[in-house]
Amino acid sequence: MTSTVHGVIARGPHRPVELAEILVPDPGPGEALVAVQACGVCHTDLHYRQGAINDDFPFLLGHEAAGVVEAVGPGVSEVAPGDFVILNWRAVCGECRACRRGRPWYCFATHNARQPMTLTDGTPLSPALGIGAFADKTLVAAGQCTKVSAEVPATVAGLLGCGVMAGLGAALNTGAVGRGDSVAVIGCGGVGAAAIAGARLAGACRIVAVDVDERKLLVAKEFGATHTIASSGRTNEEVAEEIRAATGGFGADVVIDAVGLPDTYLQAFYGRDLAGTVVLVGVPNPSARLELPLIDVFGRGGALKSSWYGDCLPSRDFPTLIDLHRQGRLPLDRFVSETIGLGDVEAAFSKMRHGDVLRSVVVL
Numbered sequence: 001m002t003s004t005v006h007g008v009i010a011r012g013p014h015r016p017v018e019l020a021e022i023l024v025p026d027p028g029p030g031e032a033l034v035a036v037q038a039c040g041v042c043h044t045d046l047h048y049r050q051g052a053i054n055d056d057f058p059f060l061l062g063h064e065a066a067g068v069v070e071a072v073g074p075g076v077s078e079v080a081p082g083d084f085v086i087l088n089w090r091a092v093c094g095e096c097r098a099c100r101r102g103r104p105w106y107c108f109a110t111h112n113a114r115q116p117m118t119l120t121d122g123t124p125l126s127p128a129l130g131i132g133a134f135a136d137k138t139l140v141a142a143g144q145c146t147k148v149s150a151e152v153p154a155t156v157a158g159l160l161g162c163g164v165m166a167g168l169g170a171a172l173n174t175g176a177v178g179r180g181d182s183v184a185v186i187g188c189g190g191v192g193a194a195a196i197a198g199a200r201l202a203g204a205c206r207i208v209a210v211d212v213d214e215r216k217l218l219v220a221k222e223f224g225a226t227h228t229i230a231s232s233g234r235t236n237e238e239v240a241e242e243i244r245a246a247t248g249g250f251g252a253d254v255v256i257d258a259v260g261l262p263d264t265y266l267q268a269f270y271g272r273d274l275a276g277t278v279v280l281v282g283v284p285n286p287s288a289r290l291e292l293p294l295i296d297v298f299g300r301g302g303a304l305k306s307s308w309y310g311d312c313l314p315s316r317d318f319p320t321l322i323d324l325h326r327q328g329r330l331p332l333d334r335f336v337s338e339t340i341g342l343g344d345v346e347a348a349f350s351k352m353r354h355g356d357v358l359r360s361v362v363v364l
């Protein structure tokens with residue numbers, strides 16, 4: 001039997017999102033039907049709705065979610081109805097060349113539900129990041145459900161489903177920040193603030209926060225930034241110079257670009273110490289181009305890395321991070337700026353663009 005529920009749909013670039021009736025099939029083999037309880041509004045949803053990811057409209061937005069498994073299809077043993085789960089958008093396959101070589105966080109063939117969710121006229125929907133959780137219910141691959149302690153509210157737990165995990169993992173996994181390292185984070189929204197929290201958790205000694213919006217720098221300090229740089233109106237070279245000044249004149253060991261513009265990438269590249277690491281976690285627009293003297297790529301050494309979902313392994317990282325939160329060592333609740341309804345997503349995009357929120361979280 002198919003469920004008819006409400007979901008937030010993007011029908012084309014530059015068109016406001018709308019609430020529509022959608023049809024969610026019962027789970028088939030390997031699938032799970034999840035009653036969504038909360039779903040954060042991530043900047044990637046806005047990228048989708050602007051057509052900056054791909055043109056597969058209509059999208060069913062929302063992908064940073066927690067909820068309760070309502071039903072599972074044949075052959076599903078990893079989760080059962082009633083389980084409280086965080087949804088993840090990289091359910092590893094275990095069989096691709098990355099998985100076989102013991103690097104499942106790079107899995108090149110991650111799983112999603114096979115059956116499409118549709119509009120009532122049968123038009124198939126493209127769920128954002130294979131999730132589509134701005135909806136009362138969503139259909140995912142069972143591997144996209146990671147069971148965690150139900151004692152943490154869904155509004156908080158769901159944040160690990162995307163932006164907060166991406167930021168924490170950019171520092172902890174991709175950047176491999178260690179005790180005593182210096183770290184700079186460019187862009188202190190949900191992802192960047194989480195990267196700062198991750199750097200603190202890892203024992204970084206200096207954490208430099210960079211943002212064009214000074215309100216975000218106050219937030220960054222709350223999450224552990226030791227230095228802040230207001231970068232609005234500054235050249236890339238000036239920002240890089242300020243990062244170097246805040247790190248003993250050398251540059252940071254790890255610089256995390258949580259914006260994804262050519263300018264912020266250049267700030268990261270030149271704000272980094274010799275043999276340091278740049279981590280790109282912000283998602284660039286497909287039209288963006290980068291120009292760099294190749295001799296600087298060689299001469300500065302180190303590593304230029306991208307961070308897909310913080311190189312996380314949901315089954316390893318979600319329960320651990322939830323534990324750290326419950327012990328009071330990771331303030332996940334501080335990312336929630338407001339809770340809203342399904343009909344408020346477009347307004348939340350506007351607040352995001354104006355920098356008014358860290359995370360708006362839809363509660364269902």
Ligand SMILES: NC(=O)c1ccc[n+]([C@@H]2O[C@H](COP(=O)([O-])OP(=O)(O)OC[C@H]3O[C@@H](n4cnc5c(N)ncnc54)[C@H](O)[C@@H]3O)[C@@H](O)[C@H]2O)c1
Binds near residue numbers: 043047162
């Ligand atoms: N790699 C991943 O797996 C992954 C996961 C989630 C989100 N993302 C991406 O991370 C990026 C950030 O997402 P978010 O949800 O934190 O967004 P957000 O809108 O909450 O935060 C963006 C921050 O960047 C700041 N900013 C904008 N332009 C800037 C500039 N030129 N210099 C310095 N700061 C600038 C803004 O003031 C804001 O504080 C987005 O591109 C999003 O798509 C990537």
Ligand SMILES: [Zn+2]
Binds near residue numbers: 096100106
């Ligand atoms: Zn794989």
Ligand SMILES: [Zn+2]
Binds near residue numbers: 042044045162163
């Ligand atoms: Zn996201």
